Amino acid sequence: MKKIIILFFLVLCGCSNLPPNISMESPIYQTDNVEFYYDLTYKKNDIVYTEHRIFNQMKKIIEDAEEFIVMDVFLFNNLYNANEFNFPKVSSGITKALIKKKMEDKKIQIYFITDEINTFYGVYKSYELEELEKNGITVILTDLTETNGANKFYSAFWRYFFSWFGTGGGGWLPNPFSPEAPKVTIRSYLKLINLKGNHRKVLVTEKEAFITSANPHSASGYHSNIGFKFDGGIINSMVDSEKAVGELSGVKMGLPVVEFQNKGEYKVQLLTEGKIGEVLDRDIDNSQSGDEIYIGMFYLGDKAIMKKLVAAAKKGVRIRLILDENKEAFGMKKTGLPNKVTGKKLIDKSKGRIEVKWYKSSGEQYHTKLIVIKTSDKMVVNGGSANLTKRNIRDYTLDTNIRVVAPLNSKLAVDIEQYFDMLWNNDENTYIIEKEKLEEGYLSNKFLYDIQNISGFSTY
Secondary structure: OHHHHHHHHHHHHOOOOOOOOOOOEOOOEEEOOEEEEEEEEEEEOOEEEEEOOHHHHHHHHHHHOOOEEEEEEOOOOOOOOOOOOOOOOHHHHHHHHHHHHHHHOOOOEEEEEEOHHHHOOOOOOOHHHHHHHHOOOEEEEOOOOOOOOOOHHHHHHHHHHOHHHOOOOOOOEOOOOOOOOOOEOHHHHHHHOOOOOEOOEEEEEOOOEEEEOOOOOHHHOOOEEEEEEEOOOHHHHHHHHHHHHHHHOOOOOOOOOOOOOOOOOEEEEEEEOHHHHHHHHHHHHOOOOOOEEEEEEOOEOOHHHHHHHHHHHHOOOEEEEEEOOOOEEOOEEOOOOOHHHHHHHHHHHOOOOEEEEEEOOOOOOEOOEEEEEEOOOEEEEEEEOOOEOHHHHOOOOEOEEEEEEEEOOOHHHHHHHHHHHHHHOOHHHOOEEOOOOOOOOHHHHHHHHHHHHHHOOOOO
């Protein structure tokens, strides 16, 4: 009987096998065309300023496409508390751009992939997604049943015992997006607790591609983000990666292979899911005394990455981090986890060698996901949708990053360094505040952080 019980729990907690082209490390391609974009929201002299370019670039890429468009994004809705906030209608703008393109050219193939969170796992309809479908655009709500959950035991338990009951029907629980949004069911919350997600932010056509940290989501419209626009043979790897997401959800995407010359000053590589973490591990391990690592990050929580950063600092690598304070999310107060704990741990364990500053937000988020390793002759850049957390870089959510190796004198390297230095050496404390009183509440937050890491139950 004991052996049967043990076998039952082993089966219940077993990991799913990820399908081909999920968790991808593509070949290394070459191109002359990689551009860096950033969005910033900041306050100066009590006035909030926004410098936003990413969503305009998305619309331009859509407008210029001729054969196909694949867009894969995590959050895509206009739900928020209208009484307290006046967010830009980002989701509506992208919806209109896609429909306009389809109306102009009925033959163009357009696939729009997103996470089920936008319908709260099927509890209600999404106006934006319905509009896309009405106009001939294929909408794919990602089916993550076969992927790993951050809490393996709960995910397996839910799959075997709760999934059969569905999620739809009349809801009575509050919607976390907005008090005005439709009520949701307890069954949809039970599915949410799987903590699975398609967290990608990707746009690709036959001409060019865009990988960003930005959700085209109205309540995220003021967040500070980064993005990379590029072309080349890497587009075919991106298409293969997105086809795999379609196949997870029972949709075959008939997209062509694109021909590109494989030459240029930039070496580019597509990384998704756990391969993001594996490659980052290698790159940080390979850093040497005299190198620099600088990071702009919304969530930093992965313990393996933290250990590697401390080891790199001890061997003489200069490391600077700009982190979000994790104190607010869409108007809701947060505890500061994980960054309040991980930032202090990095400072303490490196004996002050690792420098940490905190982005001065005004209700929005410093939602950037950017890691830069600068050596004597090159810059290695890794950026996209993935936070530095176990969930994002160890095969628990779907995420997409681009890795670029750029010459130090290239425009890309110069642009990225100017961006980071502008924030680090900010004028009149516009962008950055140095965090004080890190000790305040640290022990209780550390205890909660450790429990969340062990259990897998967390918002990061």
